[in-house]
Amino acid sequence: MNSPATALSIPKTMKAWVLGDPEQLRLVEKPVPEPGPAEVLVRVDAVAICGTDVEILTKGLPAWIQGGLPFNKNFTPGHEYMGTVVKLGAGVDEYAIGDRIAVEVHAGCGRCERCRMGMYTACLNYGLNYEGHDKGHRANGFTTDGGFAQYAVNHVNTLIHVPDGMSDEEATLIVTAGTAMYGLDALGGLIAGESLVVTGPGPIGLMSVAVGKALGAQPVILTGTRDVRLNLGLKLGADHVINIGRESPVEAVKRITSGKGVHYVMECSGAPNALNEAMDMVNRGGRICLAAFPGEPVPVELAKLVRNNIYLYGIRGEGNSATHRAAALMAQKRFDAKLMHTHTFALDELPTAFKYVRERIEDAIKVVIKMR
Numbered sequence: 001m002n003s004p005a006t007a008l009s010i011p012k013t014m015k016a017w018v019l020g021d022p023e024q025l026r027l028v029e030k031p032v033p034e035p036g037p038a039e040v041l042v043r044v045d046a047v048a049i050c051g052t053d054v055e056i057l058t059k060g061l062p063a064w065i066q067g068g069l070p071f072n073k074n075f076t077p078g079h080e081y082m083g084t085v086v087k088l089g090a091g092v093d094e095y096a097i098g099d100r101i102a103v104e105v106h107a108g109c110g111r112c113e114r115c116r117m118g119m120y121t122a123c124l125n126y127g128l129n130y131e132g133h134d135k136g137h138r139a140n141g142f143t144t145d146g147g148f149a150q151y152a153v154n155h156v157n158t159l160i161h162v163p164d165g166m167s168d169e170e171a172t173l174i175v176t177a178g179t180a181m182y183g184l185d186a187l188g189g190l191i192a193g194e195s196l197v198v199t200g201p202g203p204i205g206l207m208s209v210a211v212g213k214a215l216g217a218q219p220v221i222l223t224g225t226r227d228v229r230l231n232l233g234l235k236l237g238a239d240h241v242i243n244i245g246r247e248s249p250v251e252a253v254k255r256i257t258s259g260k261g262v263h264y265v266m267e268c269s270g271a272p273n274a275l276n277e278a279m280d281m282v283n284r285g286g287r288i289c290l291a292a293f294p295g296e297p298v299p300v301e302l303a304k305l306v307r308n309n310i311y312l313y314g315i316r317g318e319g320n321s322a323t324h325r326a327a328a329l330m331a332q333k334r335f336d337a338k339l340m341h342t343h344t345f346a347l348d349e350l351p352t353a354f355k356y357v358r359e360r361i362e363d364a365i366k367v368v369i370k371m372r
């Protein structure tokens with residue numbers, strides 16, 4: 001059944017964007033890739049642009065191709081995509097041709113200490129997937145070709161069935177919700193009834209509000225500078241929003257929690273003083289997850305962390321099968337991720353779509369490329 005003979009008709013070449021010099025994207029014709037054992041070929045139907053894509057376009061990192069920066073290597077970025085399975089590699093029976101799937105980014109090597117622990121987003125063989133150094137690690141859009149193209153190859157471990165009735169655009173947000181989910185449940189151990197502050201209403205921050213609320217956090221408090229984003233946070237489940245231009249976030253959190261502080265802070269702003277403020281918002285023994293970071297080294301009052309037994313986590317992406325749990329919450333309509341999708345463009349219009357993200361034109365939040 002699952003032989004290549006059952007494959008849908010697939011062209012030999014495809015349109016794909018590749019990274020040239022920094023800031024330079026070129027639309028080229030590339031061979032359609034072949035799925036290997038435990039892999040499938042995905043026809044990309046929609047792909048969202050992430051803040052990290054902008055980082056890659058500008059600085060290269062965290063993309064890492066053939067042991068170096070990703071420029072001029074025929075590399076296709078894009079990691080928040082969804083599509084249709086059109087061809088199965090050897091031994092694949094977990095998915096069938098025609099299945100609608102969303103993806104998570106990281107397929108670890110499966111053989112290092114971290115992968116063996118389930119921490120494949122922290123694979124010790126990151127970027128080791130090329131000739132002479134092939135440990136089998138893949139992170140599409142970072143270390144292997146991604147979704148700003150008509151087709152991509154994915155390991156079965158990186159696929160999630162798209163819930164029935166969910167649009168292509170919404171399905172691109174499953175991986176974003178998965179990152180928030182991993183930061184809250186597996187990494188930080190958030191349980192129902194615990195209090196949560198999310199600092200910074202970018203896509204991960206807004207998803208952290210939505211997922212935190214769906215997991216039973218109480219109260220959920222969101223801080224930020226723009227009322228339009230904070231209002232969206234309210235629609236996604238925040239109990240309180242704090243505009244830090246008008247009110248000290250630390251004082252506001254203390255007021256809302258009757259002086260106690262919260263159990264957990266999810267830091268999504270990258271502001272230079274965010275960690276210091278987070279340490280003033282959590283209670284003793286509380287936890288802080290850093291999902292963003294400032295561009296420069298910053299002073300941190302470490303004594304406060306030590307004296308108050310505060311736990312600190314860094315998060316890179318959507319580990320521990322969190323995308324599956326996030327998709328389950330979205331299938332149950334526990335929050336409306338569609339509210340975050342603001343703009344749609346065609347594949348040819350990728351540079352314009354990037355411009356909308358970078359300049360936040362028309363309050364762009366999640367900008368999606370739709371293939372047809």
Ligand SMILES: [Zn+2]
Nearest residue numbers: 050051052080
């Ligand atoms: Zn992303």
Ligand SMILES: [Zn+2]
Nearest residue numbers: 109112115123
């Ligand atoms: Zn590994």
